[in-house]
Amino acid sequence: MKAAVLHEEKRELEILDVATPEPGPGEVRVQVCSCGVCGSDVHLVLHRTMRATHYPRIPGHESAGIVDAVGPDVSNFKAGDRVIIAAGTSCGKCKHCLSGRFNLCPQVGVLGFDCDGSYAEQVIAPARLLVPLPESIPFEHGAILADCVSTPYHALKFAGNMQTGERVAIFGCGGLGIHAILLARALGAAHVTAFDVDEGALQNARDFGADAVVDARSVRSVGKELKKLGDVDLICDFSGYYKNITDSLRALTPGGRAVMVGISSGKMDIAIPALMIFKQLRISGSYGCDSRALPELVELIADGKLDLSRSITSTHSLEEVNECLHNLDERNGNPVRYVIDPTA
Ligand SMILES: [Zn+2]
Ligand SMILES: [Zn+2]
Structure with a gap:
């Protein structure tokens, strides 16, 4: 063959x-x-x-x-x-x-x-x-x-326990992230915000159903930008840039979840663990x-x-x-x- x-x-x-x-x-x-x-x-x-x-x-x-x-x-x-x-x-x-x-x-x-x-x-x-x-x-x-x-589906639905009517943010709009937007829509998301650093990827994010797209290079803090746009129930990261996750914990609603899919050698530094406890936030990984x-x-x-x-x-x-x-x-x-x- x-x-x-x-x-x-x-x-x-x-x-x-x-x-x-x-x-x-x-x-x-x-x-x-x-x-x-x-x-x-x-x-x-x-x-x-x-x-x-x-x-x-x-x-x-x-x-x-x-x-x-x-x-x-x-x-x-x-x-x-x-x-x-x-x-x-x-x-x-x-x-x-x-x-x-x-x-x-x-x-x-x-x-x-x-x-x-x-x-x-x-x-x-x-x-x-x-x-x-x-x-x-x-x-x-x-x-x-x-x-x-299937990888973003598992991340949203099973690792992230996504429910109909929830507000979702997607970090990284490559092959997996772009389908996370499409799937969040299919699973009944009320609002989807997408972040990337590439103009083409942001255009794809719009085409695949994101309500708001943000060039992460143009904002000082992804978390503050997210909070401005309205708190979210679920964050899904495909970029492996973990600072975006920890910056965004303040934008999570009580009971909110952050799911890590993107892999990098970066460190994760959670500056506000008390917030995680009071709001009962959950950070989890998702693989395949x-x-x-x-x-x-x-x-x-x-x-x-x-x-x-x-x-x-x-x-x-x-x-x-x-x-x-x-x-x-x-x-x-x-x-x-x-x-x-x-x-x-
Ligand atoms: Zn693959
Ligand atoms: Zn086995």
């Missing part, structure tokens, strides 16, 4: 012919029809700020396709089934995995980092990570559900999604409550993957999501 392969010493993917993998017990082979190009792929390939567990490695973790072979013991999927492949990998045996909360697994990993991923004509995945994709949802929408949409997110998202789309028609910037062949990584890194053309179609 054709695959985009990352060698340890290279800062680009090589399109190579590699052996087509065979599914083992409990595994399924999927013909990849669409795979999203994620910021973490830019970190893995171009910046080397993230690493794979083994090289050479085929990256790609946001994918959907058609089952083309099943291994022994797989009875719930058959060749020809349309599926989404969840991006997170896990042991499948611990108490968290058995309860469906596989993003809490001590062995949690990511497809394309901890095993070969979907920048290839075919990929192997455990059957337990597959979610059926209805005919009515195109493969590219199914693909981006696997991370770009558990077994609830993908089926619920498929249902939201089927019910017409979530529309991903503006999410795909353009579709590219496997040979164009390096160009997509560079364009995403440099924000050329103000992308939301590029997707790769290995069948093209």
